[in-house]
Amino acid sequence: MRGDARAIASLIEGQCNFLLWSEDFGISTWRMFVALPVPLFYAMTEEDREATEESIKEVASSFFSSTPGDHFGLVNLAPRIEQANIGWREEALRFVRGEGVTNQGRVRSDNIASKQHLGLLFRSKAEITLFEALTRAQLAVAPLPVFVRIGKSYNRLEPDFIVVYKGLTFVVEVDGDTYHRELPAEADKRLIPLTYEGVEVRRIRASEVGNDKDADVVVRDLIQFMAKRKEAR
16 A cells, blocks of 8 residues: 555565464564565665565554564565576576576666566566567567766666657556556656657556456557657658
């Protein structure tokens, strides 16, 4: 309800456990441990993690008010311990050589791209569904690309999608699901470095791409929109 996308991603992607930590004077103290996938854990700074722990604790503590014999102590985020892949040394060497290194999807730690699909990062299932529809339509699309512009101020941003259509460039933003609680006006302000360069923004509600069939309809409308813009140019 608060739209804390970083906390939501941690709860969804992490392995969450409540543990009875201590019992004193008839009060049971509980702690919550969230084991995060390693890429998600290290996508956050220490300050990000502390803020996320406090956010989850604040919300969860409210549910303990109805059980006076219980107390909620703290939330702890930690990297998930998993069995190493057999080929982890080869993977590490490829990383050192720069193979597979990407700028994609790691800029905004307040809204981490925690989902992977076809080797790419996404923030939500709605983004993945839309991406699949865009590729079915054989459009040139870049999900969560990183743009940097340095002038009087440093601007670094990542739109949800960049679509190139017949020489024109469009930003496609997904609005309105759990992970995308940013107001349109806030998103437009964030994208100013691109819109100043003539890039048009097309906004799509997450509810419009709930399944493949609906996503195909959205993409068809998007193509018609882009075609009209091409004719106008």
